[in-house]
Amino acid sequence: MNATATFATPVSLEKLPRHAHATVAQIDWTRLSVPEARRLRELGFDEGVDIEMLHRSPFGKGPIACRIGRMTVALRRAVAASVRVLPA
Amino acid sequence: MSILPLVALVGNPNAGKSALFNALTGARQKVGNYPGVTVERHSGRLALDDGRPIELVDLPGAYSLDPSSPDERVTRDVMLGRQEGERLPDAIVVVVDASNLDNHLRFTLQLIALGLPVVVALNMIDLAARDGLTLDAAVLERELGVPVVPTVAVRKKGLEELKARLSGIIGSGALRVRANHGHVDEDIVTLQRRARALSVKATVAETSGRKWTHLMDAIALHPVSGPILLLGLLFLMFQAVFAWSQAPIGWIESLFAALENGVTAALPAGFVRSFLTEGLIAGVGAVIVFLPQILILFTFILVLEATGYMVRAAFMMDRLMAGVGLSGRAFIPLLSSFACAVPGIMATRTIDDEKDRLTTILIAPLMTCSARLPVYTLVIGALIPNTQVLPFVGLQGLVMFALYVLGIVSAYIAALILRRTVTAGPSSGFMMEMPKYQWPRLNDVALGLWSRALIFLKRAGTTIAVTVALLWVLASYPVAPAGVKQSEYSVAGRIASGIEVIVAPIGFNHDIALSLLPAMAAREAAVGAMATVYAIDNPEDEAGAGKLAENLRGRWSLPTALAFLMWFVFAPQCISTIAVTRRETNGWKWPAFMVGYLFALAYIAAGATYWAAVGLGL
Numbered sequence: 001m002n003a004t005a006t007f008a009t010p011v012s013l014e015k016l017p018r019h020a021h022a023t024v025a026q027i028d029w030t031r032l033s034v035p036e037a038r039r040l041r042e043l044g045f046d047e048g049v050d051i052e053m054l055h056r057s058p059f060g061k062g063p064i065a066c067r068i069g070r071m072t073v074a075l076r077r078a079v080a081a082s083v084r085v086l087p088a
Numbered sequence: 089m090s091i092l093p094l095v096a097l098v099g100n101p102n103a104g105k106s107a108l109f110n111a112l113t114g115a116r117q118k119v120g121n122y123p124g125v126t127v128e129r130h131s132g133r134l135a136l137d138d139g140r141p142i143e144l145v146d147l148p149g150a151y152s153l154d155p156s157s158p159d160e161r162v163t164r165d166v167m168l169g170r171q172e173g174e175r176l177p178d179a180i181v182v183v184v185d186a187s188n189l190d191n192h193l194r195f196t197l198q199l200i201a202l203g204l205p206v207v208v209a210l211n212m213i214d215l216a217a218r219d220g221l222t223l224d225a226a227v228l229e230r231e232l233g234v235p236v237v238p239t240v241a242v243r244k245k246g247l248e249e250l251k252a253r254l255s256g257i258i259g260s261g262a263l264r265v266r267a268n269h270g271h272v273d274e275d276i277v278t279l280q281r282r283a284r285a286l287s288v289k290a291t292v293a294e295t296s297g298r299k300w301t302h303l304m305d306a307i308a309l310h311p312v313s314g315p316i317l318l319l320g321l322l323f324l325m326f327q328a329v330f331a332w333s334q335a336p337i338g339w340i341e342s343l344f345a346a347l348e349n350g351v352t353a354a355l356p357a358g359f360v361r362s363f364l365t366e367g368l369i370a371g372v373g374a375v376i377v378f379l380p381q382i383l384i385l386f387t388f389i390l391v392l393e394a395t396g397y398m399v400r401a402a403f404m405m406d407r408l409m410a411g412v413g414l415s416g417r418a419f420i421p422l423l424s425s426f427a428c429a430v431p432g433i434m435a436t437r438t439i440d441d442e443k444d445r446l447t448t449i450l451i452a453p454l455m456t457c458s459a460r461l462p463v464y465t466l467v468i469g470a471l472i473p474n475t476q477v478l479p480f481v482g483l484q485g486l487v488m489f490a491l492y493v494l495g496i497v498s499a500y501i502a503a504l505i506l507r508r509t510v511t512a513g514p515s516s517g518f519m520m521e522m523p524k525y526q527w528p529r530l531n532d533v534a535l536g537l538w539s540r541a542l543i544f545l546k547r548a549g550t551t552i553a554v555t556v557a558l559l560w561v562l563a564s565y566p567v568a569p570a571g572v573k574q575s576e577y578s579v580a581g582r583i584a585s586g587i588e589v590i591v592a593p594i595g596f597n598h599d600i601a602l603s604l605l606p607a608m609a610a611r612e613a614a615v616g617a618m619a620t621v622y623a624i625d626n627p628e629d630e631a632g633a634g635k636l637a638e639n640l641r642g643r644w645s646l647p648t649a650l651a652f653l654m655w656f657v658f659a660p661q662c663i664s665t666i667a668v669t670r671r672e673t674n675g676w677k678w679p680a681f682m683v684g685y686l687f688a689l690a691y692i693a694a695g696a697t698y699w700a701a702v703g704l705g706l
């Protein structure tokens with residue numbers, strides 16, 4: 001959207017502010033357990049897909065909800081931390 | 089009878105498979121179980137457009153052929169022809185959610201690659217339209233190389249075409265070719281990329297969609313309004329259970345009173361009349377009056393499920409559940425357990441982590457199920473003074489509330505301890521799709537309620553009626569000589585005297601000892617049993633809930649009543665719960681453990697309460 005976006009550095013998905021759009025830059029599969037990694041792939045997480053932060057659970061470290069494709073997905077912050085995104 | 093061609097419905101969770109299955113098969117369906125696993129098999133028959141009959145099975149939803157729960161394993165094994173109790177399907181109908189093609193097409197590609205004849209049902213096109221999506225089924229058909237039929241399962245749209253395309257691929261001479269023997273080479277990521285590209289091709293027009301869902305989530309998941317909404321809904325639910333049920337309860341009571349009067353007038357005094365009025369009518373009636381409360385509770389749960397709100401509630405609760413090593417997913421079965429632990433325990437099947445699921449099963453009976461309501465209502469009504477503690481808050485209501493909270497808190501603590509001991513293991517995490525909000529369909533809710541009502545009435549008419557009748561006979565004979573209480577002299581009375589030895593230290597009297605055995609059959613039978621026993625002891629009295637409460641007042645002390653309530657918070661006394669736990673955990677080990685730890689808790693809590701109350705001079 002603005003000129004600086006092209007030069008933005010990837011941030012952890014967990015840190016993405018509400019309503020912010022981003023592109024998945026890289027997923028650190030090694031930080032995830034095998035079933036976690038599989039579920040994440042099945043829910044459509046992949047490098048290059050668009051993502052939008054929708055909600056953060058009201059209770060401190062609770063889960064987050066984001067839009068990926070046409071789907072809303074809830075996941076815990078620990079998992080979100082292994083997804084690095086490039087804010088749009 | 090020859091074997092019909094088998095067609096399986098497959099697809100992602102929430103694609104509308106079950107809706108399509110119901111629309112296609114109507115009432116001609118059967119629910120069974122796959123051997124060795126606790127996964128239900130739903131099958132039914134239908135005739136294709138040319139009149140040929142086929143058998144249709146509704147398979148559990150899955151995201152891929154890589155299973156992560158017992159349900160998904162069945163789906164994969166059926167697809168590969170390896171599932172015990174199921175033959176390899178002659179064709180499959182892949183059900184996809186048109187408003188979420190990106191994701192659903194990935195599994196579709198994987199399924200098509202298996203080589204079975206396929207028809208794709210492009211379902212929920214109404215929701216796609218609501219979301220501002222226009223799709224071209226013809227493009228999809230060309231790209232996938234299999235028939236694609238747009239459908240709206242819940243409005244029975246597109247079914248005729250679906251049947252026509254199915255008959256085109258079944259038994260058309262072309263034998264099933266399984267080119268790759270069930271092996272799919274491409275990994276998920278490659279398939280996902282192809283799926284996304286396909287979805288872009290098939291999309292004719294797109295406006296920014298899901299406005300509704302986003303708007304609703306802005307409120308339901310908001311850091312402030314979200315928890316308020318959840319608490320408000322829970323409060324409304326329990327308020328409704330108690331307040332809205334009063335009128336229908338009154339009707340049922342008068343119905344049973346009329347029935348009793350009718351029988352009394354019609355029959356001469358004697359064995360048959362006493363058996364009918366004191367035994368059956370008093371006992372069964374005391375239980376059936378709770379039907380309205382149970383139905384109200386289930387209405388709330390079914391509606392919350394159908395709208396899609398339940399998953400939002402799970403999202404909000406995840407943090408709290410994570411504190412004891414569970415996940416937000418456990419919230420749904422636990423909330424259902426307030427109605428009844430049996431459907432609650434069955435609902436744990438959606439939890440993929442085995443330890444997590446087991447813990448949820450073990451604590452589910454601590455949620456105050458509706459069968460405990462009759463017991464609580466009776467004892468509280470009889471022995472807790474109806475004083476006003478605060479404006480709008482009566483002492484009776486407060487005690488009831490405290491019992492519910494006690495159940496929840498104990499479950500929380502139990503989970504904490506279990507997860508560090510017997511069910512220890514890594515935390516399973518929480519990752520789930522949040523479905524679109526949907527207006528609940530009256531038909532589905534009504535159908536769900538109807539089946540619960542039937543189960544309850546069947547129980548009242550069988551288990552409870554038999555227990556109460558048996559108890560009546562055992563409690564009526566041998567007839568006590570003058571001056572001796574019938575409830576102590578009879579066979580049942582003597583058995584109870586044996587139990588009393590064990591439970592006397594925790595403040596339980598002879599009446600309670602007598603009611604504990606029938607309560608094992610079904611918790612609410614405790615009330616029926618007491619109604620029966622008091623009716624036998626005082627044959628001249630008219631029966632009725634008021635009379636029962638009056639009797640309790642005369643015979644129980646307050647510490648005894650409190651101890652009895654405590655007992656019911658913990659005791660896992662219902663055979664159905666034990667049976668379903670055995671089925672869901674595949675053995676006796678866990679139900680035995682559950683019964684053991686809950687009885688121990690019940691005994692200790694009841695004893696502590698009794699002696700504390702006595703000490704306080706209550």
Ligand SMILES: Nc1nc2c(ncn2[C@@H]2O[C@H](COP(=O)(O)OP(=O)(O)O)[C@@H](O)[C@H]2O)c(=O)[nH]1
Nearest residue numbers: 101102103104105106107149211212240241242
């Ligand atoms: N609007 C709409 N709702 C649908 C359609 N098909 C299914 N549903 C609803 O979507 C939800 C999930 O459907 P269900 O059949 O349980 O999905 P399953 O998990 O694939 O068995 C239910 O609330 C259905 O009523 C459809 O074509 N249109």
Ligand SMILES: [Mg+2]
Nearest residue numbers: 105106107149
């Ligand atoms: Mg289903």
